[in-house]
Amino acid sequence: MPRPREFDEQDVVARAAGLFRRLGYHATSVRDLGDELDLKPSSLYRTFGDKHTLFLRALDHYRETDSAEARARLGGTGPTREVLRNWLMWLVTGSAGDHSGLGCFVVNTTTELGTGDPQVQQRTEAAFEVTREAIAEVLRRGCRDGELPADLDVDAAVELLFTTVLGLRVRERAGHDPARLAATIDFAIRSLGPEPAAAHHT
Numbered sequence: 001m002p003r004p005r006e007f008d009e010q011d012v013v014a015r016a017a018g019l020f021r022r023l024g025y026h027a028t029s030v031r032d033l034g035d036e037l038d039l040k041p042s043s044l045y046r047t048f049g050d051k052h053t054l055f056l057r058a059l060d061h062y063r064e065t066d067s068a069e070a071r072a073r074l075g076g077t078g079p080t081r082e083v084l085r086n087w088l089m090w091l092v093t094g095s096a097g098d099h100s101g102l103g104c105f106v107v108n109t110t111t112e113l114g115t116g117d118p119q120v121q122q123r124t125e126a127a128f129e130v131t132r133e134a135i136a137e138v139l140r141r142g143c144r145d146g147e148l149p150a151d152l153d154v155d156a157a158v159e160l161l162f163t164t165v166l167g168l169r170v171r172e173r174a175g176h177d178p179a180r181l182a183a184t185i186d187f188a189i190r191s192l193g194p195e196p197a198a199a200h201h202t
Helices: 009-023 030-037 041-048 051-074 080-093 105-113 118-144 154-173 178-190 197-201
Strands: none
Touching (some): 009 030, 009 051, 009 105, 030 041, 051 105, 051 118, 080 118, 080 154, 080 178, 105 118, 105 154, 118 154, 154 178
16 A cells, blocks of 8 residues: 655645745755755655646645635725725735735746746736736726726726736835835726716715
């Protein structure tokens, strides 16, 4: 009978995601992974095949947890602008938790690997599309409920806010002043246009 594994595979993947997020793909060696995860290289290879496969697993894990949190926040109740602002502020102040200054694993991966790895690119683009669609749902709801201008160009607004998200993630990792990031967020929210008069009387 094969010996049972003496580690929690999902826990290993989660910890690997933290290491890859901190160091990047290329700078993370198999030895680094072994030290971080308390596993011998033979165990890593037997379980995950190679570093690249473990990286893909780690990226998938991060996407699942990060996307779930984003969907929950963007799907919350409250005024549209407030929901958007709170989510954007969370990205640069609250989402990092104990990982302040590490940025977003997906964005970090995109800036490091670009389009050079098709398997990685498929995952990062899928993650970005989830974010775009979540933003679009909030904006459409705001237009429908009369909190945003009825003639708002939702597609263009999605691209503006999505680009703002990527910039905020990079600037958070660069350690930029949170007050400046908050000012950027407020300006982006104001760019959605004036609040329709009817919304003031609801």
